[in-house]
Amino acid sequence: MGGVGAATPGAGGRVVVIVAFDQVQLLDVSGPLEVFTTANRYGACYDVRVVSPTGTDVLTSCGLRIGASARPERLPRGVDTLLVPGRRDWRCATADDALMSLVSGLAERARRVTSVCAGAFVLAQAGILDGRRATTHWELAPQLATAFPQVRVEPDPVFVRDGHVVTSAGVTAGIDLALALVEEDHGADLAREVARQLVVFMARPGGQSQFSxxxxxxxxxxxxxxxxxxxxxxxxxxxxxxxxxxxxxxxxxxxxxxxxxxxxxxxxxxxxxxxxxxxxxxxxxxxxxxxxxxxxxxxxxxxxxxxxxxxxxxGVSPTVYRARFRTTAGPATSPVASLPA
The missing domain is CATH 1.10.10.60 (Homeodomain-like)
Structure with missing residues (x-):
């Protein structure tokens, strides 16, 4: 089908691979996808590929079927960003040999590896989070800590960066994560334009709590x-x-x-x-x-x-926080520094 799995602008640019699989949460996929492809309208050059383990369509958790835009074997060798979304029944995801093989192989050749929500369980199963700080949806955080004691789980932040690996919280946090990555790649001004276009916050700082x-x-x-x-x-x-x-x-x-x-x-x-x-x-x-x-x-x-x-x-001052929050209403009146690495 056209839509979520359709080809996106930016061929020849930074290759972003979003992994899709049966019962994946749709917003985990579509939220970051919209951020990266919208960024292309403002001067970024992301070559976004939605890839499933078999190269075929997948059925999302809400019942909508989405298409894969590329088969795994046709991906370029160099991957800039790997993004792994999640599904509520994370045990089914971590038990999927084809999915785990795909993620492990892509992670080895990606400049940075990221996850949204329960996607952290897939990264943990692949050993990518061993000895690292990580987060996931607050409700799943105790399960992540129990199932993978070698992971230093932080249940509160919107997203956590540890080296080249970034994990994020519940579904909408994937949008915050993607905006932060765009800002890291192309600066605050371009990211601000994307946020304004999508009518969202510039980016909640990663350390912000998932809930009040x-x-x-x-x-x-x-x-x-x-x-x-x-x-x-x-x-x-x-x-x-x-x-x-x-x-x-x-x-x-x-x-x-x-x-x-x-x-x-x-x-x-x-x-x-x-x-x-x-x-x-x-x-x-x-x-x-x-x-x-x-x-x-x-x-x-x-x-x-x-x-x-x-x-x-x-990780930011009150002045920078205020500037970030206001970016959806109009241009910031003070400079916005990039999120700390």
Whole structure:
């Protein structure tokens, strides 16, 4: 059929191979494909090939059949980027000998190897993630860590880069990943044009959380922890020490810290910092409030403290984060640095 599996512009440019197989998640394939082919309209030169193990059409998880644009044996020797999408039943994917053979062979000759969502399981099965940091959809992260203990799983980030291997989270994170790769190859200006055309964010920084930290309060089973989390999220700008927070709950600071770790895997202080970062994200993207004012309203106290927090979590400054977020509304008013390698 024409469409997803159709030939794309850019023949003779950077060869991007997207692997397709039965029950693959459609957006894992089509999201990055749209980013790379749209980039060609603005001066990039990606030669995108959708390849299946047999060279034939595949049936996606949503029931739509898509075509392969090239047979494996007809791919050029030099591959710039290999992208492996996923399927929810990852065990079927990792047990597919033809798929594993294709991915392993392509990975050996690719300049960089990437995955979207459950595609990380395929890379792990091939040994590509051994000893590396990696991520996947937050719901699948515990399974990845259990099935492949040699992989250092980070369940929270949108995507994780370790050397020439980049893994990303759930389906739409594949778009963030592809935009980051375009920016790496062709600079922020071209990537910004692609993001504006697709009406998406320029690129969520790889370190950004897959989901709101405030939602974690809904998953806590302990009423005291939930009360503490609700109080923190109600106004992150209020100065809070663990002892004062615990006193309001009628317990000791040590007991609250222990409950917090048991329920959330983090300390109260870490949760406060995470909520403040999230509050700052919203403020930075919502208007013309200065960075210093954002820092005060989000509870950081100073822009320097907030800058250190953003550098630690996202790898970019608050100013760069704001510029990235605004790229879908119009040209950025300040330079946007490339994502750190």
């Amino acid at each position: 930290v405030r939602m974690s309060a809904q998953h806590s089973q302990h009423p005291l922890v939930r009360r503490a989390m609700d109080e923190i999220t109600a106004d992150p700008s209020l100065p809070r020490g663990i002892d004062a927070l615990a006193a309001g709950l009628g317990i000791s600071g040590r007991h609250l810290a222990r409950l917090f770790r048991q329920e959330t895997g983090m300390t109260p202080g870490q949760y406060i910092d995470a909520v403040r970062v999230e509050a700052a994200q919203a403020l930075l993207s919502s208007g013309t409030t200065s960075v210093e004012e954002v820092a005060q309203q989000a509870g950081f106290g100073s822009s320097e403290t907030m800058r250190r927090a953003f550098q630690h979590v996202f």
